[in-house]
Amino acid sequence: MNKKRISDKTFVLFFIFIFLASISTVATSSDWSQFQSDWEHTALTQDPAVKENPETAWTVTTSMYEENGINAPPIIADDLVYIYTTNGSIWAFDKNNGDLVWKNKTTGGSALQSSTPAYGNGKIFVASNSGDLFAFDGSTGEELWNEHVTDSNFECPITYFDHMIYIGDGLKGGVATKYYYCYDGNGQQLWKYANERSAGFLWNGACVIGDFIVYSTHEGKLVSLDKEKGGLVDEIDLTSEVLDFAKDDPGMFRSSVTYNDGFVYTTSERGQSLGYVWKIGYDKGKFINDGWCTQNGFSTSTPAIHEGKIYVGQGEHGYPGNLTCLDDSTGNILWSYFVDAGVKSSPAIAVEGGMTYIYFTGAKSNGSLYCLKEDGSLAWEYNPPDDGYILQGAAISDGKIYFGTDSGYLYCIQESIPKGWEQFHKDAQNTGFSPSDASDTNNILWASEDIGAVQGSSPVIADSKVYVNCGDYIKSLDQYTGEFLRNHSRGSTKYNSIASPAYHNGSVWCGLPDSVNSGTTVADGKLFEGEWDGHYYCFDELTGEELWNFSANGNAQATPAYEEGRVYFTSWEYGQTHAGYVYCVDSNTGDLIWDQSEIVYNCCGSPTIYGNIVYVTTYNFYGEGEIYALNKNNGSILWKSLIHRTDSTPTGAYGNVYVCGGCYGYSDLQTYCFDAITGDLKWNTTPSDGIGGWLCSVAVADEKVFVGTALEPEDDYTGLNGTCALDAFTGELIWNSGYGGSSPAVSDGMVFTIANGRVYAFGDLVAIDESTNEESAGFESSTAASGLLISAIYMMRRKRKE
Template sequence: MNKHTLKIFFIFMTLLLVVASQPALGSDWAQFQKDKVNSGITGDSAPIATPNSTMSWQHDICGGWVGIDASPIVYGDYVYAVASDGNLAKYYKDGTSVGGWSVDIGNPGFQNAAPAAGNGHIFVVNTGYGSDPDPDLIAVDASTGSISDSGSVIASTSIQFSTPITYAEDSNGNKHILFGSVNMSSVDPVNLSDGGKYYCYNVTDPTNMVKEWERDCSSAKGYYWAGAAIIGDYAVYGDDAGHLVSVNYTNFTNYEVETVQEIDASTVFGFNVNEIRSSICYSEETGRIYFTSLAGYCYSLGFNANTGQFDASNKWSESIGYSTSTPAYYNGRVYVGNNNGFSTGKLWCLNASDGTEIWNNSVGPVQSSPAISTFYGPGNEYIYVTTNSGSGGIYCVNSSGVTVWSETSPGTNRYCLAGAVISGGWVFYGNDGGYLCGCANYTRYDFNRSTDMWAYKYQIDDTPTTATDPTIEFSSGEKDAIKADDNNYASSETTDEGYYSAHRFVFKIDDNEKPWITSINVTWKGYAYSTDYVYGAKLYIWNNALSTYEELNEGANVQYEFSLNGGVISNIGNYIDNSNNVTVLVVQNGEDDGFVTHSNIQTDYVKLVATP
């Protein structure tokens, strides 16, 4: 075969050094407000300076007036979002497109039910705005995008599924999803809803989702944005009549679930709370649930996680104005938003013991729920909210109530109804214009031939080294070839018998950033091939403590485009030497046979990205 027909094209190399005491690529934010109790809290870092325009990204995944109105989720290395055209979008966290991914959940229209991820799948319920989608519940393989199972929850043009999906695993290892519906057929202009049910499906086997129970709304008013919290054995959620219910969600017979308690919040708090349009947030630390209502209050109510009973003696309410925002509790404080139509609104910080105001910030109409990074330590949390106005966008506010940075969302329909999510130094959100956005403030070290960056081409046997012999350094022209993603390649020389071609890259990390770096992820872009065979390549990183290269990944022996990805998440100091250098090596898998088969490697582009 001609060697040019055997060239293998690798995806670009990114050294992602994430500042977080979390796994290499950050923790999952796999459902609305992160977890089954809607905490809205993560230990991952998030941008606390104005996002870097060269790193942040935006993709128009669905044009129109109501593009993205459900919060995105993060599962593994990817961010997913549901759009009004029926598109379930998927991108790498850095905004790179995922090849071969195309998922249509059908029946375009307003989508405001946030999906949930678990068990290797993305679970989506189609809102069904003014339509009868069939199917309306879908399990999508998170890796391939194939539909593992789907079905019709109910056949109706008036029923909408407008609550986020809650995903939970019970004490026996069974996996469940819960969500609610509302009947929009005979609405009056005040109450806006009429009827609905809550549903629970077993998704232990995602190829066979099984309905376990459905429960009619006792008040006959239905569920709009009112997501459940799973607290031990109990699911707790509110409705459009201001009722709260606790059910033992794993105890059911003939599709009927055990109701532990139902209360009228208006009776408990002594005034008409109106519709509960927030999800329920639960804090194990305080033993309380938190929620808001359209009456304009944030509420705290005791809940016994052992019995599933509400504690009406342990309560407070605080006037904040009309709210659909799900509160988030952290370190003795409750963070929550409110909105006055599409014009004004605030982010509030309340004392968790009695609800009294600590501060408020008039960021704009906040219908979304706060996402909070606790990475920077107690008293230094950062709160991220989106605003639902014509000039809406995202705000980062510190624990003192001061706006640290803000960004107007892209496009013309800048309304951001749904909230933000955080993972591994990134914050993600969407808007009505159909844009999915990722914000970060990484520092990018592009290869630029400076004295702080080196590149070497050489051949190795089975013991690669970190030698800096000038005779193996890339020429100036070859360095120019690898400083931009332009299909201009720097290549290896012909190898000797028994040797493998290799490229090595050295980047110097800024001294101020070095103490903060706690994870490294690596990818590379170029060709790796031999004269007569397809071999692929191996990716390494140098471990100074062990004086050896650690293998991060071995690419498959294929002819077409693929990526080498790998990383380290512990003992990061071992990978940054005393001169602040990080060294990466790519080695072609095939050795020179001394006859016609030579080992070849080429590099198109190299970069390093660090989170300060």
């Protein structure tokens, strides 16, 4: 059927070709722009959690030229990771790959740098150990200004809020009058407040609460100041009897203040075993005799509060410690996790799927990064390969965790992602993102014979084989040569279904006999599949026994998405006022958890899960479609944006969500990149590019977006006749080819796609110069080249590269 020849009268028949859609992620809006994330020190991110199987995404060293350690936690903004090192240098690395973007130098290198920089309004603010404040351009590293502020030093985090910088004198100079300062973003001092007879501020960062800032002094006072004028609003001495729960000798206060729901929190330490956690009422700048104090061991850790629980570390250099969880209402200890190192770090929190994950580091040489579940059990421990001392904690952005050691190594940790592409759009969440490297050129490693591969479907790759929906059969090919291997079970044929196969443990599926575009999702020992009549089914993977079925409104075309005991799918009813539906059901029972029925146009595609968001797209037969971001837990609409009509399944990666749309002959073909959390458009291709299409689901890997193109199709209803690679961050064209076009798949450095009944495999390929035994450019593969020769050279290249 040629879509450009379809009249309005025959639109109702047009359903037979509609595809799948959705995605998930987290983005530039997931900045960790200062100590403990923000000016209230919440230390909480809604980014995806690293829940299990951590692996090193990348690592870099700042000690390449001289000894240069990392003692302060990273900060993250605008896709850069900023690190302040012991020799007084500020470094900016690309957060996605660890490439050095710039570095610059401040004053006052030291064996210990405990002041954490802050980011705001495009600038990085750094407090040096020599008492100077610096501002650098966040993108280029150009020094914008520096001011000598104090003859003491700086040892506490900078707090940034609304173009104002807050920081206090360090411990240098002993007990004296020590000041807390406020500077504007241009380096002008706005005020300074004198704290008499004080040792100063070590890790005592200020918390901004409405019109006020609050900080603790080394001696145990809490101070509340007018944040704009610096005038004293209130002060309370935690060693006095002003509070019902004050202590005669609480010890030293060496942590920042956290604010949550009418209370401020901090910690103190006395000796190696005694210390307290404090919760004190706070309202309109005044402290209130409400709260509690709990003995909790030596602590310099800033508390993190979430859903009625407080997470805080205890322990000192050379002594064992704990990460402890307290009840927020009573201060009672709920659990304590022991580690053989002091937990001086302040915990960071991620929430995903209703579960809370707590991240912290142990203060010792050859220490570790830990992840605990909310019940106090260990999710994982990551011990970095260097044996440097770990002092401070971690920062989180886009589902990755960043921390450093005093050996000068910065680590980016991610959850291990399987590198295969075993079902539609990569995995059970339909994410569409692969950690594999991928082709930098349009070299065709091989092209199969015409095996009847269904245009619009996507191949899957597993066990060195490529599985393809060929209608009557699923056929397998050799991954490296394209050689036909064998026929498997039936494919998907009803209404020219474009369902994609799924592979697991030696078995392969491709939907049900009456499926239309709905492929099989394999997860948790179950198969999830949809039928055209509006029913979704769950079967036991081993026995095939039906476990439950769910009746949706209208027609069902989605390949379901699964995560953590929940399965998500869509349906649509042609001609209805609200034609699109999204469902979340219990994967064990099929019981409805939530549905979203306020979507105007047709949800003909598949949902995708990323982080705490479910993404779906819509097809409008008479105009523009949309992309929706839904709250994963309740289905509420977080944002939506107009795009060309589509069934495309979006892909989430690098804090962005990627999607394409457009129907050849009816609307332009374009590819889009949105901020995954805010929905802000980051880039899109132009209509003249002809990149994208309603049936193409993009694949993302190796910082590239792989998508189909329109190159003058004739009777091809998909409108795709070519493949291209775009830069994932700019949308710039990297390469294109006149071959392939259907939803690409990426595995083992290769890109696979379908067109004209054939499967095409793209991959970087260089010739081996046997005389020099060196790789040399200039080898051009072709579809006529011997598959076995290509395979041999390709595998040799990959082995040498590894």
